[in-house]
Amino acid sequence: MTDNPMVELAAAAGVATIPFDYDNEVGGSAAAETFIEGIFDEALDADNPEGRPLSELLPPTLSPDQQWVISVEVGGEFGADPAQIAMAAPDEGEDMQGGDVLLNPGYSQITDHIAQGLDIRLNWTVTNIAYDDAGVTLTSASGQSLRADHAIVTLPVGVLHAGSVSFSPPLPEEKTQALGALHSGLLDKLWLAFDEVFWDPNVDVINWIDPVNPGQWPFWVNGYKIYGEPILLGFNSGDIARQFATMSDEQVVASAMAAVKGMTA
Template structure:
């Protein structure tokens, strides 16, 4: 029986009843001991990096694992689009801090995926009128930005209630957002990194998370190499949208658009925005502590626009072109894909409220808008864009946002709370459940491993 036939057979039989048989059958092309799992069954909801990490670890310990994924592909917010003829990552692009204990670096290496350092210092930044900023001016603006963040931290610590970053800035430096270069840094660095708009980000907790060391790298061949590597030999049911989860002390029943699945345990990696939307009912409902945390955290609106041109018309050696766009969050920098591929391609971003507004626009309107910026930077005679890719992560019912952040009133505990188990049957993972590395691929991956360890822990005594 090949892998596909076996999956179909498993689905038709119903998982709970044939757990041991399936374990033995799944050993057909891979030697696997029964281990801690002893043939117990686990359903993993979501084939993003968190779900795949959990599934991988559990399968390797002898659990009978089936992954239920609503999309027609794995990877979730890791999504490599190849329709331009070159790999373009519309979700995660970078391994942030690839050194130290970052678990994605060895995975990429095992997957045979080359990496490329995107050098933050190879950047030209332009003023709103298209005038390039000198190196000295940029250094001063950067120092001013860091100084501002220090003042922001001091001011917000002295307050007896949490404020948004924007509200705190209005109190200490009313002109900061109107200053083109400060605005450029606040959006390109702070909003992109933290995931939220400064109007919503908690001044107390926006940067309570941590980072691994090292200069960020991208995967020029596509980030999907990492998820494809993890997914090898896993039983993944694509196009299976989960609609309802019912749990008792004895197990879990999951209703999908293709029927019901049963198992001893479930690892739920639904994105924060999907959990908040109520699209998946959970019965009995989640504990009140989890519901409170769900209401406090927020999903950001980070979107990408990829533009393919007939030929490059920019300095091909620069890594980034920054633009102090008059509107915060709009096309404030461009990644030059020419440095790591043959493609005459630029990638730009819509962040925060501007990232959400972008989703409401047609491709034609977005192209016209970005082209008007590029003409300011590179002159009126540049060629028209040939092809365009646009992400719309917030409109996407299977993500409902880009990545999570601490909004005003939330604390790092809220991320941890969402990673607690329920009834010793439901276990949770996903970037939004990792208080230290939320909003990243490595955080999501580590959360999946944590959930797998929580399941296995039940049998270690």
């Protein structure tokens, strides 16, 4: 992996990494993958790719295979549907080259590493950020305040949209307009643990084209190859994930199990 600052940070923290190969897969459709690659190429050559949705380039009717690959390559990558991202989006991240790795056991090792020596305030919910030429004052939900020369605000877009943190004075119009044009993606994950492995233990990814709902549960990560445990990790994104958010846990698990049975039959 090159040009990814997380690589050097993980090495400095002594984090173990596990190689992960998206091409080490079963299922799916090679023709559909060729289809989406063509759409991405066309998007990058289009006029005003930053201001036009990717959905403009899609045919009015999609085959099940095409719906599947859109869920994988668009939904899985951006947590959004083609109408919600610009044609320029597929080019993001192309400056980072090389293979992929997973962190073992997870990202907490990196946050623990960079937190060393810092004054971390947990359960200190910021409700107001007041700023002027002299500095910044943060006010918490409990009424406490903290003064600093500068503040780096990395609040999620959804939190900023909700208005749960106010700014004094209000943010400039150009920032609020930019914020209004940004939206949060949605990528849901579901871990399923089993008593034993009943799928191909040597692949990294298992693709699934549901014959009835081809965009649902489109790909699964083989946890056995990573952790040595009989685990599968499934994904849903965009509007499909929002539909699942209205279901009970039992309904979601039942849908996932139907997909697992179908892809391992």
